[in-house]
Amino acid sequence: MRPHVNQRRTRVLELVRARGTVRVTDLARELGVSPVTLRRDIEAMTARGEVRRMHGGIGRVEPGRPAAAVTGRTAGLRVGMVVPTVDHSYADVVRGAREAIEARGARLTVGLTRYLTGEDRIQADRLLSTGAHGLLLTPNWETGSPRPGEGAWTAELPVPAVLVERWAPPGHPAAALDRVASDHAHGAAGAVRHLAGLGHRRIALAGRDTPATARLRAGYEAAVAALGLEPAPPWPPAGPVPLTEAGLFARSLDYLCGAVTAGGVTAALVHGDTDAIMLIPRLQARGVRVPEDLALIAYGDQVAGLAGVPLSAVAPPQHEVGRRAADLLLDRLTTTGQETGPETGPETGPETGPETRQETCQETGPRQHVGLLPHLTIRS
Template structure:
């Protein structure tokens, strides 16, 4: 029989007082509840000063410990929990955001999150990973240690989703967490987290559809490997199949070992030249804008005219409009992704005490296609 939230929290409190401290993941298994449900209980109990939160664990409050000495996170959470959620104020809350960089693509994501956080009276702090292995967890721990009440998290997953044995720690964090521009497959622990991301597969398919409307029947996808690539490839291949297009020539097999950026760029240039001159390709979706802008003059030097021989649509739309011949581009809703993720997290924080077992949300925002002549 399902226990009432008060009974469940009373049992948590009893176990913590008896043992002094306990890891959150172990406690969830022992009680037979999900880590997400337990984290909400912990938020509410910490807000009342009944327990102390630590990274991945909770501990009892020392006897005689004054409520004013309870962590700032608990105090702020208590204030907003009483005020309710639904877009209301979140004064005093600190939102931690872990991203690879605040440049290029993520500049707008961070800007959207910051505006949404500050509009609710909260504060955003940022940790940068520079795509370094293991740095995402290090930055998450750092933000938690400095008082973050919740996390917006973009892990360093090479394909945009966790690889084998990777990423389970994101579901064990002791505060509400929202994945940003990342996803996890069903069955992975991180799949139970809230997430907000761009539907890159839809964006790629929309580009293919537009090129078909312009009369193209053999369309290539080109660009270096990024966390976006897998979803772009899935959408591109689905559109080629659904529209009955002739497949583009396959990419040549990669040699042993990873390729440098320069090698990958040269490989992309060779592929497109061969695809046009011998493979019948007349259009391409190129990821990203900067690669496309660098590729076009090199293609023309090798006798491939753009757009006469090869029509190009780029993906990201960061600088496509600033090319000497402005390029049509697919633009993920980066600013809105950051804003939606922040709002979702603040809603979780503001209603942590009252919103028991509320459904998680997976929001996919559709990119826009901008046509430039």
């Protein structure tokens, strides 16, 4: 029996509040109603300010921000987003940003850097030249934060900017920027804490180097120390020559085999989940059974649940990172006194446009460093 309309709309509201955003087609399937019926519900709920409509889906309304008023001052704004790629985890980040931006009547343009040196600045300048009112930035910082002498340009932009999945240390000019990122240290620590709760006393961390690695290792080491666990064999240092893709994978395999057979390791956190899945048959071929000899948790949950041995996994909230970063940037833009339209966009020139907006933006409230906690999904 189909639920009564009020019950159905209550359930829609519960799901949207729990998940942040939901696609209409997925929601209709889950509730067992037609998309046409659900869209009628959405129209009524949007009119009452209970949800906000976006391209292909709906989103929750933030406390204190009525849905009907959300698009008022953001309609027509253009947001530029600089990211290394739109593949893998960044696809969710971009999707979250796009949904938030379109829900508020603004438009998103993406610039891709493909991790090329200096390309992030080139893409940022290109987006500004085409009229971007603000920027979401994921610079090509190999360790997730800038090296000495790197990245100061991000704090010198003529428009508001938010760092996405990047951070800058205290004292660096970019540390004064708004930023939104997954708390990878918390995610790694949570995985260690779960494995320790299962009785494992020697837990390893393995995987390729990414911008998240430094934070992962910091959280891992902090949890090992806090829980009084026995240290795992040290991770092999990087050599003078960068490893190939095959070399990176072989390093993880060799390390884990040695850690189990000679180092007494019984569990590991592997970054990321694709590598973890590929490691399982190769570990078993070398006499290390999973999970009997080595329990694995993957960091990243794109495909971990699809493994022959479904893996427990830590999922950074990438979709929510993109959404929160976009909302933060739009909030900055709408509290600078900036009006929408070409007359006051970046193309008005440096005399009256960007500098005035940036200066005003700095007076609208303290900058925010937002860390969103990853979620651990347990599978058996």
